Amino acid sequence: MSQSRPKRTVLCVSDHTGVTAEAMAHSLIARFDGIEAHYVTRPFVDDTAKVEALVKEIDEIAAAGLAPIVFSTIIDPELWRRLQRANGLVLDLFEIFIDTLTAEFGVQPSATVGRYHGIGNTTTYQVRLDAVDYALITDDGLGLEHYRDAEVIVIGPSRVGKTPTCLYLAMQYGIRAANFPLTPESLDDHHLPQALQAHTDRLFGLTINPVRLFQIRQKRKPDSSYASLERCGQEVEMAERMYRTNRIQTLDTTALSIEEITATIIENAHLERHLD
Amino acid sequence: MSQSRPKRTVLCVSDHTGVTAEAMAHSLIARFDGIEAHYVTRPFVDDTAKVEALVKEIDEIAAAGLAPIVFSTIIDPELWRRLQRANGLVLDLFEIFIDTLTAEFGVQPSATVGRYHGIGNTTTYQVRLDAVDYALITDDGLGLEHYRDAEVIVIGPSRVGKTPTCLYLAMQYGIRAANFPLTPESLDDHHLPQALQAHTDRLFGLTINPVRLFQIRQKRKPDSSYASLERCGQEVEMAERMYRTNRIQTLDTTALSIEEITATIIENAHLERHLD
Missing domain, CATH: 3.40.50 (Rossmann fold)
Incomplete structure (x- = not known):
């Protein structure tokens, strides 16, 4: 403190x-x-x-x-x-x-509060709410049948920051972002998981320093094998190798906030903020 | 358009x-x-x-x-x-x-970007991420065993705006907000649902114009009984009666954005934004 x-x-x-x-x-x-x-x-x-x-x-x-x-x-x-x-x-x-x-x-401003944080611009506002719904139904590998509607599919090991990033993309920018967890099982042959193979154009891979991942997982499930440093290191290494093999865009989230991760994904994946 | x-x-x-x-x-x-x-x-x-x-x-x-x-x-x-x-x-x-x-x-500003949207202030940042986790594990009536940790429990009929409000409370302000759905079954005797009875001090009820609720539900499940105007009217009326009977604070979300709902709940429920 x-x-x-x-x-x-x-x-x-x-x-x-x-x-x-x-x-x-x-x-x-x-x-x-x-x-x-x-x-x-x-x-x-x-x-x-x-x-x-x-x-x-x-x-x-x-x-x-x-x-x-x-x-x-x-x-x-x-x-x-x-x-x-x-x-x-x-x-x-x-x-x-x-x-x-x-x-x-050359026009006078109105004397009342404008539209931005209201729902005056109902189209934009509804896009944001729909995107939040979308992020929830496609969170953590759910709702694969909706992947055709995704603007980006964020992938990575557990606790790398996928879910809050997708929620922020949705809430702030109305972007439909799904996320898919890379587990040791799905990674052990370096191949892209089956569920992702039809969507390689929209994948974005997150990675993280293994020690930082270890700290995050220890807080969540202390002393579990899931949270061991060895397992964290293996998962990160396998994920990064898979990204390289499949030429998937990658971002290291270790020192980044959700706002920074989001802004970087939008830039690097050439997404459009739905703000108008 | x-x-x-x-x-x-x-x-x-x-x-x-x-x-x-x-x-x-x-x-x-x-x-x-x-x-x-x-x-x-x-x-x-x-x-x-x-x-x-x-x-x-x-x-x-x-x-x-x-x-x-x-x-x-x-x-x-x-x-x-x-x-x-x-x-x-x-x-x-x-x-x-x-x-x-x-x-x-009386001090010079630094020449670099500050902490606000970075994770320099890691305590505040972690509070926000933990609150997002909390909103997800207690979304839509899940995780009742975590209600003792809630700063507010948002209640209301389906599609009144509970989930995005709780996510925004978490993401923007680090506030732990659970939400619980009021269904026709849970409302038919005007009593507070059992799961909420130990938490009356932290309940916040959302309501909405029935015609607006009808429009929202029709988009989601067209022509279902769930989306009928009659059912929407009944659910809103039962929810509002239950709020009155149990003296639960209430907000009509019909013309409000998530930012406006959030700011109003924080004010009226005397919650604290965790921003320092």
């Missing part, structure tokens, strides 16, 4: 979900080594009473220690004016860009 | 995954009614060759029609200088805030 260094409160304030403010806050604060932050999100701050309660909360945090950093995506000018009075560094993440875009487009 | 109005190309450019640039781009563009955007993400733009190729691509899009809008989170000043030469409206999403934060913190 971290030292007892005092954490700076970072507030992500929004009249909607707060997802965009959170993304910006984390990306910006992460640039400053040594700044330890305590993140708090305040979504749906959309009336005077809520913003005044929040100002009071910010002032109390400031009075007790360090003044908070406040990242706001609140649209209403009156609510923003009130929020600015709080005793913290209060930043409007949208205003400067909205002004520039207004000039560029 | 949309009219053949020309779409404006919106590029989300990053030296990392592009997730933050995408969130900002979508939120900002969504404020302008009538602007139809074609979103393109270019992650990992981290050297001169990649940025020059991108400048060329932008110039070609501009030459063929409308100049693109470019949202950049590139950190390297030299790469940013080159990107700015492109024939489009090129916006740096970070710079203005980094300058302000540098003054506030």
Whole structure:
């Protein structure tokens, strides 16, 4: 755990979900080594009473220690004016860009929250939900009969990161991603498993440092043969050999987050994000 | 589908995954009614060759029609200088805030990508992955023996949005969310299903407009009794009555996105986002 260094409160304030403010806050604060932050999100701050309660909360945090950093995506000018009075560094993440875009487009922005995190754009939204369903019915080697609909089939040993990657591809980008586990049995002749042979154009192989895989599996099934270092090493080696033999694109997930794995797969497999 | 109005190309450019640039781009563009955007993400733009190729691509899009809008989170000043030469409206999403934060913190920002979408903060990251595992082993009434570890148990009729909500709670916020389906059988005496009786403090009920539920189920199992309007109406009515009888917090998901459902559950159930 971290030292007892005092954490700076970072507030992500929004009249909607707060997802965009959170993304910006984390990306910006992460640039400053040594700044330890305590993140708090305040979504749906959309009336005077809520913003005044929040100002009071910010002032109390400031009075007790360090003044908070406040990242706001609140649209209403009156609510923003009130929020600015709080005793913290209060930043409007949208205003400067909205002004520039207004000039560029030659149209005024709407005064209400837009479509992005709502379901206004129902087609895109439904694509994302359908892709989540797809990831679940084709998870871990299930639903082979649906592989013809896959945009990518992620393969690799157990606990290499296949399932969260496919779920993130689906949830964030509406991409239909199946995943198939490479087991010692399916790998022992270096051949591509039967189920995958008709889909070689869409396979993407994940690999991992065997010691890291050992750590992950030990947490899950301590002292099992499944989690032994020897077995982890063998499975990774067999998987990598199979990828090479069959010229399957490969990514080492050892030091990568799900977001990084996802972005890399999309780039390298030339997939399309379904965001429009 | 949309009219053949020309779409404006919106590029989300990053030296990392592009997730933050995408969130900002979508939120900002969504404020302008009538602007139809074609979103393109270019992650990992981290050297001169990649940025020059991108400048060329932008110039070609501009030459063929409308100049693109470019949202950049590139950190390297030299790469940013080159990107700015492109024939489009090129916006740096970070710079203005980094300058302000540098003054506030009194420390210089690092020149490299931070921790947020990486796994530098391994504790937080592992919490998110563990929560995804948790959502999967407790999906749709599975794994009742794990309910003691749930931070929230989302309940409701089939196709009301339970599973994607629990996955999003896990993936985005590291919250352990189980979900349990309310079936006609489990509801017919208005009593709380047996499996939920020890957990009334953590139940959150979802409901939906019956006509919307009918539309969703028809897409899934056309002309089944499961998807009939009558059955949808009955299930919703029984679920809502059960929520009232047992004083369970409720949310109508009819017009809400997964992000909106998630943010509302976190607020109303007083859950904590595990983001630090």
